[in-house]
Amino acid sequence: MDVPMEEKRQENELQPVKTNQSLADSFSLPREIAFITIVCMSQFITQANVGICLSPLDIVGADFGLTQPGELAWFLAGYSxxxxxxxLVFGRCGDLFGYRRMFVIGFLWLALWSLVAGLSVYSNHILFIFARVLQGLGPAMLLPNGLAILRATYPPGKKKGMIFALFGATAPNGAIIGAVFAALFSQLAWWPWTYWSMAIVSVVCAAIAYLVIAPIRHTRPADPIFTSLDIPGAFTGITGLVLVNIAWNQAPTVSWSEPYVIVLLIVGALFLAAFFVIEFRFAKHPLIPFHAFSADVSFVLACVATGWGCFGTWIFYSWRFLHDSRGLTPLLASAQFIPPGISGLIAAFATGYLMSHVRPAWIMCMSLSAFTLGTILIAIAPVNQTYWALTFVSLIVIPWGMDMSFPAATLMLSNAVKREHQGLAASLVTTVVNYSISLSLGFAGTIESQITHGETAAERLRGYRSALYFAIGLGALGLGISALYTARSYTWAVASRKE
Known part of the structure; x- marks a missing residue:
């Protein structure tokens, strides 16, 4: 009996490639430009969905009758x-089902829920937040599989390093351009068009990705999909993380006195405990192979979590400060956020150069210094001070934290794990980056709700500053951890030479 054509195509795609050439060698120059652009769009569009939320935050909130920062924070926290x-789950799916397939599905999924987010204007804020939460599944497919496509397409070398630096550089520019377009739509037209435009762009990107990205061939998994995907571990881990995060982000809105918040936190902790038991004792293909990690991995992830937790609080409350305390329109506030795009590009390529000349641990120290200093500057900025003083400097400094930490952390994790776990390194870093942003907003919101008493502008400013002081503490903690890790790396190097 003949095998159906689709099945034959899938079998061919899953067979390992036997060639000494990289996939990039087969690209023409126009195709390579299109290839790099569309893969970098995965990072760009992920961060653009942050910008389109922050810029018209008050306008969208007013349409839904929301004014409290704890309620508005869900627009960003749910997405992250x-x-x-x-x-991690979708990274594993890419390993099993094909990176290009998951990459294209990611764009289409994002398009669908961007459309729903815009249509929620006819419903209520519950549907909007629900759509924002489900939007996040699109980038969760795009980021790990985009990075995997780059790793599989280019051989190690300077060119690959610079392309990864370019991938990182699109982050601040994506957020800025997203914010500018959201401000234009919300002030000159209607804010739902921001999300409908995102849906159109995502569909176009899916079509281009299907045309220019070559299928990456894989070996068929020997075990059933249920085992290969580690479904029990994925279920318990995802459930635990979601419940804990909901508890922390909902508490500032309804207060910790609500019984269901405590219940969610406890049940989430129990699911996380079950996840660790499954991963350590029962999973044949654990989602996170803890046995393969050294103490270095813990140091790196702690630096990433504290640094990006600091950043998540900084970006949300910086916008609150500009919008509410300084009374800027979304368009003017977006214009003030343009410098990070230029600074981020310089930081990304500078990091690409430094990676081959300086220990990654030092780059991580510099990154945490930038996160901490940038947050200090915005936290102490007077309301009536000129933009060109502390605010401008903060916006110039912060991108160095973003664009230095991600490549440094990825390289440090790559050096800390075995060859067979290299694909996990970037996915794990990206997981910690986004989850720490969401969780830190819950912590900051709780602090703000306890500090603020009343609805006056002075009280709201007091709450914003208290949240930013918390972010400074996170950044300083990360800086201390990175300094300790740097010292440890030198001690280890000296000991290795003596042996």
Whole structure:
């Protein structure tokens, strides 16, 4: 009996490639430009969905009758939550089903829920937040599989390093351009068009990705999909992370006195405990192979979590400060956020150069210094001070934290794990980045709700500053951890030479 054509195609795609050439060698120059652009769009569009939320935050909130920062924080926290929670699962799906397939599905999924987010204007804020949460599944598919496509397409070398630097550089520019377009739509037209435009762009990107990205061939998994995907571990881990995050982000809105918040936190902790038991004792193909990790991995992930937790709080409350305390329109506030795009590009390529000349641990120290200093500057900025003083400097400094930490952490994790776990390194870093952003907003919101008493502008400013002081503490903690890790790396190097 003849095998159906689709099945034959899938079998061919899953067979290992036997060639000494990289996939990039077969690209023409126009195709290579299109290839790099569309893969970098995965990072760009992920961060653009942050910008389109922050810029018209008050306008969208007013349409839904929401004014409290704890309620508005869900617009960003829900999106980051699903990205951080599902990246590892969808990275594993890419390993099993094909990176290009998951990459294209990611764009289409994002398009669908961007459309729903815009249509929620005819419903209520519950549907909007629900759509934002499900939007995050799209980038959760795009980021790990985009990175895997780059790793599989280019051989090690300077060119690959610079392309990864370019991938990182699109982050601040994506957020800025997203914010500018959202401000234009919300002030000159209607804010739902921001999300409908995102849906159109995502569909176009899916079509281009299907045309220019070559299928990456894989070996068929020997075990059933249920085992290969580690479904029990994925279920318990995702459920635990989601419940804990919901508890922390909902508490500032309804207060910790609500019984269901405590219940969610406890049940989430129990699911996380079950996840660790499954991963350590029962999973044949654990989602996170803890046995393969050294103490270095813990140091790196702690630096990433504290640094990006600091950043998540900084970006949300910086916008609150500009919008509410300084009374800027979304368009003017977006214009003030343009410098990070230029600074981020410089930081990304500078990091690409430094990676081959300086220990990654030092780059991580510099990154945490930038996160901490940038947050200090915005936290102490007077309301009536000129933009060109502390605010401008903060916006110039922060991108160095973003664009130095991600490549440094990825390289450090790559050096800390075995060859067979290299694909996990970038996915794990991206997971921690996004989940820490979402969780830190819950912590900051709780602090703000306890500090603020009343609805006056002075009280709201006091709450914003208290949240930013918490972010400074996170950044300082990360800086201390990175300094300790740097010292440890030198001690280890000296000991290795003596042996």
């Amino acid at each position: 939550l699903t990205i951080g929670t599902f990246i």
